[in-house]
Amino acid sequence: MVETETKTRLLPGAARGACASAAGGSLGALVAAALDARAAGAGTYEACLGLIAPLALVVGAGVAAARLVFASGASLAPLALLRSLNARRGPERQAWLGAPPLAALFGLLALVAVSGSAARLFAAEVSGVAAFGWVGLAVLPVLVASAAAVRTLGSALGPRLDERGLSPRVVLLGSVALFGLGLALLVSLGETSGAGGPFRILGVLRRQELDLRAPGLLLLITVGALLVPSPRRAALAGLLALLALAPLGFTGAAARGLGEDAALAIERQAPLSRIALAVLRRISDRDRDGVSAAFAGGDCDDQDRAISPRAVDVPGNGKDEDCSGEDEARPEERPRSAAELAAQQGAREHLADDLNVVLVTIDTLRADLGYLGNPRPVSPHLDALAQKSVVFERAYSLASYTGKSMGPLLTGKYSSELEGGFLHFNRYSKRETFVQERLKAAGVYTASVQGYWYFFKDAGFERGFETIDSSAAPKVVSIEGDQTSNSDEQSDAAIRLLGSPELGARRFFMWMHFVDPHAEYAPHPEHDFGPKPRDRYDGEVAFVDHHLGRFLAALEQAPFASRTAIVVTSDHGEAFGEHGMIRHGFELWEELVRVPLIIKVPGATPRRVLARRSAIDLVPTLLDLFKVPFTARSGTDFVSGESLVPDLLRPAAEPDPERPILMDMARGPHNAERRALIEGDQKLTVSEGRVLGLYDLAQDPAEKTDLSRDKARVALMREKLGAVTRRLRPVPMPPP
Known part of the structure; x- marks a missing residue:
């Protein structure tokens, strides 16, 4: 009988607590939506509120459950708790003395463990629901073990601290301070790349491009759900329930009438609302084609x-x-005229029969170098090469980050045409053929000099190279945010390779990819342009240019220099706040996809090509330079680009024909x-x-x-x- 009465009293109390948590979450959503709308722009507040409202109710439900389990449905009242601590006696006082410092210590250890699991998932390229699931599986045992350790050790530590007359209030505040100090130390002493072991991983929180606004807003909603006290009267509980559900009216309005302009602003600028928008679109997609008719998703027939x-x-x-x-x-396809085909064939015939090619790709290199007007001396050696080369002033990469641009560049296919797996760093199927494989099959000696793991470790880029020198690569692999520099060692390796007997005996293709301009930007005292991110980036570019200059000087002294073509380009650019973003990836703004393209071919007159050209054209260009005809190896083997050789050999008086430029960045786990x-x-x-x-x-x-x-x-x-x-x-x- 007593048990039945307890349950009867508990259930209404649980309901009142749920109403309070839901209302608190919705109040937090009001503030979070205001901050999101400030980021997205004027006129987006109602939409942001409607998008965040369901998320706030989910958070409120979770907080209500936690309050019921751990606090008997009571709300969080920090000041009242602090005032009451010193008055507590016996086992309760000892628990408040022993548990907080241990919770701070084990909390830091748990945070390190969970962060390590998340980092391994990122390296393994797990994303989406699967990532949350795996992180949850990793978090649960860590939390259980930490709670058990705090409970066990706290029962032993509490009495000892009580004997010393310590204040529970001071211990609690000190433990909070200890946790904050420990977290600050782990962040400040860690590596921004996350390398160096588990206790260095939280250094990633210092990365400039890391946007923590969404977790911060989610925390704000959670705090709101915790702080609202449970009402004693049913009428007040009903009022809180109405307050919690009221923002859902804005959700319905957003589902039916969210405008395209507002949706775009939210997608690009609102940290929390854009996540909620993606989730709501996925939930409301009736025909499961990946596009919803609601929330400005754009599906005009959600049944088909x-x-x-x-x-x-x-x-x-x-x-x-x-x-x-x-x-x-129906489009009118215009086949290439006989004159155009004859001109391309004629251009090929003007090339020497014994050309070698050195391909240099430089990671994250923007197009605005010295030869295009940059007043800073960031690229004197590339500028000198440009004076002797054909310069494509408006060249474009195929995507805005390495994993979706370098594979297409070296295969001649767009990223959506490649079997690379649904990964951030694509690993390409053996059904995909890289240009070096085609050249090797034609008898060309192929060599690769690399300083970054992705280009020589089982991603496909290593296929077809007879020699791979990776001596310059760091011994500790960093997925992102490497703070080391190795262009000097990479150039040394390339210079050594120039003296190998194979390069003198056979036609050769050499590829090297310099990675130093990629964040993090390492300082170089000899190339110091200042402390700001763009200054440090320019220093990295100048560092690469200097050591590339050493290689180019050594190449000029080689016996095969007069019959060696040089191609220099980049996989993508870099943003410095031009469109409210830094670094690269995610978007296709000009600063992210405009790249240098310099081609020096013996016998070609130096000039500037103003017509836009694409990196998709490099594979057919390289094949033409070697006079290796394209031969399909299977039904899925093709090349999408068009050779640039006619541009290289076109007389200056003739105009360069324009052609459409497509950038194709296929969906991935993080984009x-x-x-x-x-x-x-x-x-x-x-x-x-x-x-x-x-x-x-x-x-x-x-x-x-x-x-x-x-x-x-x-x-x-x-x-x-x-x-x-x-x-x-x-x-x-x-x-x-």
Whole structure:
């Protein structure tokens, strides 16, 4: 009977606590939405609130359950707790003396352990729901073990501290301070790369590009859910329930009427709302095609998986598969004329028969070097090479980070056409053929000089090279944020390779990828431009340029120098706040995808090519320089680019023909899909078929004025993008 009465009293108390936690979470959501809307821009508050509201209710439910289990449904009252601690006596006082310092110690150890598990998951490229699941599996035993240790050791430590007359209040405050100090030390003494062992991993929190606003806002909502006290009266509990549920009205409004401009601003700028938006779109996607009709997802038929903005429209069939508003007309394909084909063949015939090629790719190298007007002396040796070369002033990478750009660059396929696995650092199937494999099969000696693990350890880049020198690579592998520099050692290795007998006896292809300009930016006193991130980046570029200059000087002294072509380019650029972002990845802004492209070919007249060109063209160019014809090895073996050799040998009086430029960054575990098409001076950027922006690069090279409200322009560019993407041969991707 007593047990029944206890349950009866507990259940209404639990309900009142749930109402309080939910209301507190919603109050926290009001503040979080205001901060999110401030980041996203004017007119987005209601949408941000509607997106965050369901998340706040989930947090409130979790807090209510925790309060019921650990605090009998009571709310968190920090000041009242502190005031009452010293008055406690007996085992309760001893528990408050023994548990806090141990909780601080084991909390730090648990944080290190969980962070290590998360880092291993990142290295293994687990993401999404799977990542949360694995982290949860890692967290649970750590928390259980830590709680057991605190309980066991605390029961022994508490009485001893009580005998010494210590104050529970002082012990609690000191333990909180100890935890904060320990966390600060782990962060400050750790490596920003996360390397160096478990106690160095929290150094990643110092990384400049790490955005902790979303966890901070989530913590704000959690604190709100903890602080609201449980009401004693049913009427007040009902009022709190209404307060908790009221923001869901904004959720419904966002589902039905979220505008495209507001959705785009939230996706790009609002730290917490953009996460909630992605989750809500996924939940509301009825036909499971990866696109929702709600929350400005853009699916015009959420009952048919074949129709969505992600689909490629079939012209002239009377259906609007890509939700552009109309069925595209059948395109008029213009085959290349006999004169164009003859000109390309003629250009090949003007090349020497015994050329060698050195390909130099420099990680994270922006296009704005000295030869394009940079007043800083960051690239004197590249500038000198440019004076003797054909310079492509408006060259583009294929994506904005290495894992989605270097594979395409060396295979001649766009990233959505490659079997690389759904990874951040793609590992390419043996069905994919790299350019060095084609050259080796044609009898060319192939050599690779690398300083970064990705390019010689089982990702595919090592295939086809007869010699791989990785002596310059750090012994401790850093996935991201390496703070070492090795361009000096890498250039030494490349210079040694120039003296090998194979390079004198056979035609050769040599590739080296310098990684130093990638963050973290290591200081170089001999190239000191200042303390700011851009200053330190420029110092890294100058460091690479200096040591590349040593290699180029050694190459000039080699007996085969007069018959060796040199190609220099980059995998992507780097942002320094131009569009509210730093570093690279995620987007396709000009500062992220404009890269240098310098090609020095014996016999080619130095000049500047102003027409836009793409890294997709490098593989057919390299094959042409060696006069190796492309031969398909299977039905999935092809090359998407077009040789640049006619550009290299075109007389200065002849204009360089323009052609469309496609950037194709396939979806990965840490990035959404991005595609951009440049046709003429118009640049259209899309994600999963949704328009993200339209810019006139002639009038607006910094991409500050979005023209996507001009529906006629957008329709024309979407039609052109469709014509280009229909020629792609994409591989299947896992569902989003």
